[in-house]
Amino acid sequence: MSQQPLISDREAYFLERLDRGDRIEADDWMPEEYRRQLVRLISIHAVSEIMGALPEKEWVPRAPTLYRKLAITAKVQDEVGHGQLLIRVAEDLMRPWGKTRDDIMEDLFAGRLKYHNVFHMATPTWADAGIIGWLVDGAAVITQGMSLSCSYAPYARALQRIVEEEGFHIQHGESICLALAEGTPMQRAMLQDALTRWWPALLMFFGPPEKSELSTNQLRNLRYRIRSKTNEELRQRFFSKYVHRIRSLGLQIPDRTLAQDAVTKEWHYQQPDWDLFRQIVNNHGPRSQERLGLRRTTYEEGAWVRRMAAQASSV
Amino acid sequence: MNTTSLAIDRVKRTPALRHLVIELLWQVADDDLMIGFRDQEWLGLAPHIEEDVAFGSIGQEELGHAVHYYGLIEALTGDRADDLALLRETSARRNAVLLEQPNGAGDYLHDPHFNWAFTIVRHYLHDVWEMTVLTAMTGSVVEELAQAGTKILGEKRYHRAHQELWLRLLAAHNPQQLQDGLALASQWGADLADFGPMAIDLQQSGVLPDAPLLPKQFADEVTDAFKEMSIDLPIFQPGLNGRQGQHTAALGGALTTLSEVYRLDPGARW
Structure with a gap:
């Protein structure tokens, strides 16, 4: 009796292509699991950009000066633009399943599709808009920078543009934070409060640290060359890049244990509450329901507009 | 540009002219600040993602135009553009009452139930009026106004084309929504195309050629456009006149939001 091979010839060839450094295009054959992992990753990224517009958007009309109003409008518009770009990449991948962006939005509203923890957080002051632009986007560029080498070419191309724009963000x-740091005692206090509030969420952004072993998803994504670094490697990179910059503004990082090992260069830090992280990404964060509610209401009420546009484009 | 053009520092030294230029600039600056704010409210909440991007972009440009106009007033008065935009009392505001109206029930932070058809109709009316004014402005004796007219017209064309696209879709597929949006706009829109008594001075001084004729030009253009779409244009009821500083409570609410952070300390560097 002949034994069923563990992987098909097609899959073996696919993996060989990846190992050669080939990039996969939307029309290329790909294992279903590769497609599934990409859809999951890219949909999460897309809805995170879309939902991520909302916390900062709270400050778009309230930005203090005309100059800041212009800059933050452009910034938030970029984020929604990233959402648009990514949702189209995901749509191409979902086409063989007969699914569209409507399914992505429905999954988001139903809680089946998660968005990044940072966008569930409250943004009570203008300084939060500064911290998001500087440090949340800073953290995002670190993870997205890794994905520039992703084996799926359409995602890598979208990221190329996104990462360039994030550089401006x-x-x-940083400019908002600098102005506050160099400003009046009220402004400095506003900035310090925001940093204190955001610090645990910033650490959570990279995901829980890997203990001795990687999760099945991570292993698969490393094998598929969808990702190339672990959560902890990315978080360590964030510390190395930002800790001294934050301190140079005269700000206190709310972690007395934070220190870099002189020999190994590894950062030691207070772990954020990972149970809280799970609650947050499961839509039980401080602002999860309000923001989902905002987007859901307007999405439902705008259904007739989308139908109208679809009718017109099918004529 | 007019052959006998004047630079703004000469306008500054001629009180009657200076007054007229500032009055005209208040109208366009305050209009664009308000519509830009209402556009921004849609950001992240539009019916689909492409439209989020479009409204974000249009709102940003409206605000950019307002910044340019306030900058010219700053050059004429010496007052900071931020103070002019954010700290003036509502009675000093010259925007059309239509533009201060909310996008629908609720606001962008709390329980928004925004009205898409009204948003499109209102924006379109604003775009047609501002383009009418800007086209006349390109012939102004004031150099900076003529330059602003030329530059801003280039961007406005795209805004207007965008709204026209939606208007045609509405007229073809959801005429009732369009009619309802128009009915709502007609409650407030009478002061949009109105310079009041200064129209003649604007014309005679050369600050805005043809100023007294522009409201009719606007009305004709709008009437023709809706006629072509087989949509009845309601009568715009005279009411509060924003050009004379009369406003609804919606303006106060909008300005409270726009100036919330700046008012914490207008002297600070933000």
């Missing part, structure tokens, strides 16, 4: 956020 970081400067925009």
